[in-house]
Amino acid sequence: MESGPAIFAGGAFTLFGAALLVWTGVRVAQGEPVALGVAPRPAAVLAGLFGAASLLLGIWCFGRP
Template identity: 70%
Template sequence: MESGPAIFAGAAFTLFGGALLLWTAVRSLHREPVVYGGAPRTAAALTALSGAAVLTLGLWCFGRV
């Protein structure tokens, strides 16, 4: 019964983290700003770090199932 919420949370976190990493990579490769009005390298690094953390959290949720 408790695995349902863990599967949902894992799927949501994994999809969001993967999409955030993909979006950051595409924006960086096209030399487009990741965040408007911010330092480009800092914004790309923080966004990639956040995406990796959320992706890791999603995989952790799947590991708890």
């Protein structure tokens, strides 16, 4: 059974990671910039990597005993 802080951290990381991945995907699909003043391709790659890392960290928090 997870403790309260682990559940909160897992939920926060998972929600943030999923939202960042969805937002990045929508921006790329529409051809809009992911970040203003940054080259589009590196910004999309970095946002995707950070979104995936946050999502995996949240899942890891849920899986801890």
